[in-house]
Amino acid sequence: MSERVRRNPRTEAIWTQLYQALAELSSSTGRRELDIVDLGGGSGVFAVPLARIGHRVTVVDPSPNALATLARRAADAGVGVQITGLQGDAAGLVAVAGQASADVVVCHGVLEVVDDPPAAVEGLAACLRPGGVASVVVAQRYAAVLAKALAGHLADARRLLDDPDGRWGASDPLPRRFDEPGLAALLTGGGLEVLDVHGVRFLTDLIAGAVVDDPADAAALADLEAAAVAHPAFRAVAAALHVVARKPAA
Numbered sequence: 001m002s003e004r005v006r007r008n009p010r011t012e013a014i015w016t017q018l019y020q021a022l023a024e025l026s027s028s029t030g031r032r033e034l035d036i037v038d039l040g041g042g043s044g045v046f047a048v049p050l051a052r053i054g055h056r057v058t059v060v061d062p063s064p065n066a067l068a069t070l071a072r073r074a075a076d077a078g079v080g081v082q083i084t085g086l087q088g089d090a091a092g093l094v095a096v097a098g099q100a101s102a103d104v105v106v107c108h109g110v111l112e113v114v115d116d117p118p119a120a121v122e123g124l125a126a127c128l129r130p131g132g133v134a135s136v137v138v139a140q141r142y143a144a145v146l147a148k149a150l151a152g153h154l155a156d157a158r159r160l161l162d163d164p165d166g167r168w169g170a171s172d173p174l175p176r177r178f179d180e181p182g183l184a185a186l187l188t189g190g191g192l193e194v195l196d197v198h199g200v201r202f203l204t205d206l207i208a209g210a211v212v213d214d215p216a217d218a219a220a221l222a223d224l225e226a227a228a229v230a231h232p233a234f235r236a237v238a239a240a241l242h243v244v245a246r247k248p249a250a
């Protein structure tokens with residue numbers, strides 16, 4: 001009997017792009033097992049599934065608690081030997097993970113919180129081998145404007161709308177947000193070539209989780225989400241942007 005797998009509409013589109021990038025890299029390098037660095041990989045939400053499909057993953061994260069959870073999850077999943085957790089942060093990534101050590105750098109939900117995003121991108125580019133790819137997910141500014149306004153936080157919504165740099169350089173309690181041109185400029189400024197940009201979590205972050213308790217509803221939402229963000233109007237207000245970028249081959 002085939003097992004019915006519950007789809008996760010929040011992350012499915014990210015995985016689709018990531019799997020495609022991994023397949024293309026495996027094909028171009030001739031190596032099925034790739035070396036992946038997961039910067040700010042936390043407790044292994046992406047690292048563990050990546051190890052389960054055969055890759056070697058180094059998670060670099062400043063949080064000892066997250067790394068302890070990662071070690072437990074990796075052991076439970078039977079992939080403890082394929083995952084290395086290292087304490088470190090974006091600023092020290094090359095020193096911790098090594099120059100040109102990775103085929104892929106995953107950087108999901110991290111550029112919002114680092115001290116210096118351009119330096120972080122330079123660091124992740126330095127970690128990549130020539131031809132390697134970065135998978136970058138960041139919160140999108142226009143979705144945050146919508147979310148803040150819907151929650152009644154109108155001053156925060158206005159500030160996010162008016163400030164093209166989000167909180168950059170300011171002693172501001174709002175997490176940093178990005179728009180598509182700003183993110184593309186950040187990545188190309190760090191020496192990466194943008195291959196693909198997708199909007200993700202448009203509907204999933206707007207509707208209540210209870211609406212998709214049933215696996216069939218979750219599947220319908222994943223399909224609707226994928227169809228909606230293909231439209232530029234909806235992509236611009238997706239909660240997050242997912243970019244796949246490449247370090248040019250030497």
Ligand SMILES: C[S@@+](CC[C@H](N)C(=O)[O-])C[C@H]1O[C@@H](n2cnc3c(N)ncnc32)[C@H](O)[C@@H]1O
Binds near residue numbers: 040043113
């Ligand atoms: C929102 S979580 C994302 C976790 C994981 N990447 C994911 O997508 O599930 C942000 C992660 O960034 C880590 N982090 C915070 N500051 C960081 C820094 N300066 N450099 C690297 N990682 C950082 C946190 O410890 C946390 O694990």
